[in-house]
Amino acid sequence: MMNTITGTGPARHDMSAQYGQALAHSRRVRRWKILLPIMALVISLGFIAVSWVRSFFPENLEISGARIENGKVVMEKPAISGRNDNGISYYMNAARALQDIANPNDIMLEDIDASVPIRGNLIARVKALSAQFDRSNDRLELTQPFTVNLSSGLDIHFKSARLDIPGGEMSTSEPIAIKAEGMSMVANQLNITDKGKVIKFSGQVRLNVEPALVRKIQK
Amino acid sequence: QDRTSKMSGLALSNDKPIQIESDNLEIRDQEKRALFDGNVSVTQGTTNLKASNMIVYYKGSGDSISSGNSGDIDRIEVKGNVRLVSGTQSARGETGAFDMTTEILTLKGKQVVLADGANVFTGCKLTVWMKNGEAKLESCGGRVRIQLDPKSRKTN
Numbered sequence: 001m002m003n004t005i006t007g008t009g010p011a012r013h014d015m016s017a018q019y020g021q022a023l024a025h026s027r028r029v030r031r032w033k034i035l036l037p038i039m040a041l042v043i044s045l046g047f048i049a050v051s052w053v054r055s056f057f058p059e060n061l062e063i064s065g066a067r068i069e070n071g072k073v074v075m076e077k078p079a080i081s082g083r084n085d086n087g088i089s090y091y092m093n094a095a096r097a098l099q100d101i102a103n104p105n106d107i108m109l110e111d112i113d114a115s116v117p118i119r120g121n122l123i124a125r126v127k128a129l130s131a132q133f134d135r136s137n138d139r140l141e142l143t144q145p146f147t148v149n150l151s152s153g154l155d156i157h158f159k160s161a162r163l164d165i166p167g168g169e170m171s172t173s174e175p176i177a178i179k180a181e182g183m184s185m186v187a188n189q190l191n192i193t194d195k196g197k198v199i200k201f202s203g204q205v206r207l208n209v210e211p212a213l214v215r216k217i218q219k
Numbered sequence: 220q221d222r223t224s225k226m227s228g229l230a231l232s233n234d235k236p237i238q239i240e241s242d243n244l245e246i247r248d249q250e251k252r253a254l255f256d257g258n259v260s261v262t263q264g265t266t267n268l269k270a271s272n273m274i275v276y277y278k279g280s281g282d283s284i285s286s287g288n289s290g291d292i293d294r295i296e297v298k299g300n301v302r303l304v305s306g307t308q309s310a311r312g313e314t315g316a317f318d319m320t321t322e323i324l325t326l327k328g329k330q331v332v333l334a335d336g337a338n339v340f341t342g343c344k345l346t347v348w349m350k351n352g353e354a355k356l357e358s359c360g361g362r363v364r365i366q367l368d369p370k371s372r373k374t375n
Contacts (some may be wrong), residue, residue, distance in 0.1 A: 150358055199245070200243065203243075209236060
């Protein structure tokens with residue numbers, strides 16, 4: 001159930017239609033958690049994403065099998081997987097990673113698919129069409145729409161986002177939509193600072209709580 | 220003396236969705252608080268609460284999110300031109316607090332005005348038991364000023 005969004009902002013008019021289909025999914029939710037606290041966690045995954053990209057392209061990268069294509073070193077299907085310290089597996093794959101030869105700090109990633117343990121057994125699944133990583137300042141630009149699905153049943157749809165890791169910040173100036181069982185929310189902008197401790201939604205925040213969740217809160 | 224009346228519309232029903240709107244929302248997970256700020260409006264069915272800002276305090280032990288019992292709302296505080304409307308009844312005050320466990324809403328202010336149809340009562344503290352809609356307006360020292368609409372029959 002998605003609110004239609006009325007209001008200013010260039011990309012607003014197609015938002016509800018586009019997000020409408022994006023939201024149509026059925027998932028069995030093992031345990032439902034309420035949106036507010038979970039938001040603080042889910043976004044910190046962004047900071048993990050950048051350390052992932054860094055591991056692809058460490059400072060002293062020796063390129064073995066990659067090929068050169070119009071001024072870029074192209075790495076096919078870069079993939080990384082493993083288990084984090086409490087044994088939860090993660091994987092991060094991309095269809096391609098392109099490193100600019102002239103400016104090796106400029107790295108493009110295409111078709112990203114990642115499953116990242118956040119905390120405890122909470123896992124975030126990220127799918128993004130492309131991301132631009134600037135290794136000189138650890139900044140990640142996700143210019144295309146992407147989604148973050150949390151194993152607790154919460155999905156966040158971004159139209160774009162900027163991540164500044166040293167600054168511990170993630171922000172988007174385009175509408176975001178959050179969907180979880182019993183709840184949906186939209187806002188015009190999102191700004192996360194202090195490594196996820198403060199999450200600020202601004203601009204026409206609309207939160208919709210379904211009766212089933214209201215009952216759950218009341219118990 | 221205190222004024223007791225029934226604000227039936229005010230009972231929090233659990234079969235209707237709640238919409239919350241505001242200009243901004245800031246979640247401070249460490250402090251387990253969510254601050255809705257700017258034109259806050261909370262609507263459920265015919266009941267609507269408006270205020271300048273609203274703070275939702277939620278419980279959740281330790282690392283609330285992964286420990287699973289995160290997100291139980293503890294209490295809600297509203298401030299700034301608080302208006303509560305439900306059917307023919309409405310109430311106004313400066314600050315309000317809603318305790319989730321006792322489901323009691325209190326509205327305070329120099330002038331808390333409770334209007335029931337055309338009858339208007341003014342006091343300084345309104346307590347509403349949201350479970351059954353029972354409401355009590357206290358004068359805290361001063362007199363509860365009552366302005367009854369002559370036409371209205373004795374309603375309750």
